[in-house]
Amino acid sequence: MxxxxxxxxxxxxxxxxxxxxxxxxxxxxxxxxxxxxxxxxxxxxxxxxxxxxxxxxxxxxxxxxxxxxxxxxxxxxVLTPPLYALARRAADRAAGSASDILRLAIPKRMVRAEKAWLAAETPPVAAVPPEAAAWASGLLAGYPGLAEALAAGERLALDAPPRPSTERVVGAWAELLAAIAVHTLAAGRSTLLVVPDQRDEDQVLAALEGRAPEVVRDDARRSGPERYATYLRLLTPAPCIVVGNRSTVYAPASQTGVVVVWDDGDPLLAEPLSPGVHARDAALIRQELEGSALVFAGHTRTTDVERLVQIGWVRDLPAARRASPRVVLSATREGESRGARVPSAAFAAAREAIAGGGPVLVQVARPGYAPVLVCADCRTPARCRHCGGPMRARRAGAAPECTWCGRSAPNWSCTNCESTKLRMASAGSERTADELGRAFPNTRIIVADGEHPVSRVEHRPALVVATRGAEPAAVGGYRAVILLDGDRMLMAEQLRIGESCLRWWSHAATLAAPGAPVHLVGVSGPVARALATWTQPAYARAELADRVPLHMPPAVRVAALEGAVPVVEATLAELRTAVPSLGPEAVLGPVPQAEGGVRALVRFDYGHGKAVAEHLRAAVVAEALRARRARERGTRNTLRVRLDVPELDL
The missing domain is CATH 3.40.1440.60 (PriA, 3(prime) DNA-binding domain)
Known part of the structure; x- marks a missing residue:
């Protein structure tokens, strides 16, 4: 043979x-x-x-x-059997290719890094210091049964403590993740800590500093040789703690004891590249294959995790003592202008906090000075005459410019009424800083957004104006937090906008010092009540219950098909034949797309997932072969399939 x-x-x-x-x-x-x-x-x-x-x-x-x-x-x-099994299962579930997933998981080969690794000795298994192990056990004791559940390889949902750390300038959530990792490493097993972005990585690494002997940072932002050297280190049999972004869920760490996914509702954990497997789904597949523990932790609960809790696949593990920030729903009082951006109660809280010597956080929706401009006479949104993009102003009195192409329009005129007057429809972080600077003279103003990144602020009087997700940590916590533009955030036409707003506001609220007020301005309804009572899991349950009769994700799975009209229609017809249990209401569309072709959505139960994925994958392969045979006629593969799209966007 x-x-x-x-x-x-x-x-x-x-x-x-x-x-x-x-x-x-x-x-x-x-x-x-x-x-x-x-x-x-x-x-x-x-x-x-x-x-x-x-x-x-x-x-x-x-x-x-x-x-x-x-x-x-x-x-x-470099391709271990567990990693191939994970890539194969994840690709099959998403109707994609295993090689696409391995391209995300395995860095490109770097010869020098490989030679250095081959010449180096295998690192010894480092022992966790006794004081660090005792510290970790003390934090885990705040969640009765957590240590036993980790050892048993359970799937858990944890609500992280909503406060800053009392020891370091990090959130208490980062110390909880660090404690789980240190406890697991002390038991001789590896931990994967999957977080959305670099700011979260920095907090977790700061919480682990001096407490864990072997911490590996798996970050796509590093150079190629560093990434490959890190990957080779993970192939050695020595357990370690791995901290990284969404691709870390595939890290081939030795003897994995637990995978922790922090804030799975953050869109950065959704893989944009084909086949688009979310880190949450990859972690679930990995836990099923390897039998390690799995923890979903966050300040809020996504409907995806809540669905798993409801069906018993994930266990909700509450803390021994329930804690919550002091949230105040602020609205304009009698006698105040209805257009007042900061109500008197929130204004008084900020003034009191600054007088007490502490910083104040003001969260706004968008960066810049005036991110949205409209006609002052007819209120028609200002658009660029060249590309149709929205117009903005960088500062007071500046000529409007397009946010898409960057062209300036000093002689702008309205396409509807030909007026040349503009009005600022919203205030960005810089305009808010100007307004607050006039209201609080002799007070330091700090702007924190994408163009002005700030990681931390000291404990002294200051007004920190930050966009959502860019809020810096404060030494000792903020003495007041004011959440502005909540009504504008909720107006976005997205299925999960309520979840997203609750997550943004909850993260900002947890930066407040214990007992400090958190003012949510101008918002009422279920999302505001969930924040005020700190019952985010209950909000997720209500959202999930509302989506079940409407067949909205995550109550059902959704596949998106894009391509030429005959190809999409033929694929849908074959899918109905192959999976006859799909009802007529399962398909939405097809509808024409701006770039040509059509797009259709297919909604199906989780029990039909395997059959639907296999058929759609077969259709993609068949279309690829047909396009290859007809390549000399100028045709190409026009069928694109993506499963588990988060939004029903036709």
């Missing part, structure tokens, strides 16, 4: 998403082990491509001649 290597080719072509058998020449037999990178000939393309050896075996007795492996790129087995 001929020895063969079964290779997964690294290619975006959907028809190549399977294992190919290649004969192993005698000179490559010792190096072509499972997991290594290889180069193989691709007959259909007449070229050599890269891939991974997934397994070794014997050739089938089909009489078909096999091509030989061309070469072994590296003798380091």
């Amino acid at each position: 001929t020895s063969v290597a079964r290779v997964l080719i690294d290619s975006p072509l959907p028809q190549l998403d399977r294992l190919f058998d290649y004969a192993v020449p005698a000179e490559l037999d010792a190096d072509a082990v499972p997991g290594v990178r290889v180069k193989v000939p691709l007959r259909t393309a007449g070229r050599v491509v890269e891939g991974y050896v997934v397994e070794r075996g014997e050739a089938e007795t089909s009489g078909r001649p096999l091509s030989d492996l061309d070469s072994v790129v590296s003798t380091v087995p």
Whole structure:
């Protein structure tokens, strides 16, 4: 029997998403082990491509001649069996290719970093200091049964403590994640801490500093050699703590004990690249395959996690003592102008906090000075005459400019009434800072947004005007928090806008010092009540209950199909035949798209997920093959499929 290597080719072509058998020449037999990178000939393309050896075996007795492996790129087995199993399962669930997921999980090879790793000795297993282990056990005791659940490999949903740390300039949530990681490392197992962005990474690393002997930062923002060196370190058998962004969920850490996903409602944890597997879904698949513990932690509860809690797949583990910030729903009082942006109660709280020597946080919706301009006479939104983009003003008296193409329009006129007068429809962070600077003379004003990043502020009088998500941490916490523009945030036409607003406001509220007031201005209704009573899981339950009869995600899964009209219609017709339980209301569309073609949405129950994913994947492969055969006529693959889209946006 001929020895063969079964290779997964690294290619975006959907028809190549399977294992190919290649004969192993005698000179490559010792190096072509499972997991290594290889180069193989691709007959259909007449070229050599890269891939991974997934397994070794014997050739089938089909009489078909096999091509030989061309070469072994590296003798380091970078594709571990658990990682391939995870990539395969995640890709199949999302109707995608395993190679697309591995491209996100495995960094590009860097020769120098690889040689240094091969020459280095295996790092010893570092012991957790006894005082750090005692500190971690003390924090975990705040959640009765948490330590036992981690050891048993359970799936948990935790509501993080809503306050700043009393020891370091981080949130108490970061210390909770650090305690889970230190406790797991003390038990001789690895921890994956998956957080949305670099600011969260910095907080977790600060909480772990001096408490954990082996912390690895897995960050896509670092250089290629650093990323590859980190990946090679994770292939060693020594347990460690891994802190990183969404791709960290695939990190091949040794003896994984727990995967922690922080703030799974943050859109940064949703993978934009094909096949678009959310870090939450990848973590669920990994936990099922490996049996490690899984923790979803946050200040709010997404409807996705709440659905898992409701069906019993994830267990809600409450804290021993329930804590919440002091939230005040501020509205204009009798005698005040209805257009007042900061009501008297919130204004008085800010003045008192500054007089007491502490900083005040003011959260606004958008950056800039005047992010939205309208005609002063007819209120028609100001648009650019060149590209149709919205107009903005960078400062008072400045000529309006387009936010899309950047063109200035000093001679702007309204397309509706030909007026040349503009009105500011909203105030950004810079205009708010100007207004508050006049109201609070001799007070330091700090702007924190995308153009002016600020990580922390000292404990002294200051007004910090920050956009949502850019709020800096304050030493000792803010002495008052004012949440502005809440009504404008809720006006966005998105299915999950209520969840998003509650998450933005909750994160800002947790930056307040214990007992400090948090004023939510001009908002009422279920979202405001959930913030005021600090009952975010209850809000998620109510949202989920409302979406069930409407067949809205996450009560159901949703697949989006885009492509040429005949291709999409044929795929939908075949899908109805293949899955007859899909009712007529399951398909929304197709509707025309601006760039051509049509788009349709398919809603289906979770029980039909496997059948729907398999059929849609088969349709994508069939369309790719058809387009390849007709390539000389100028056609191309026009069918694109994506599962688990978060919004029903046609």
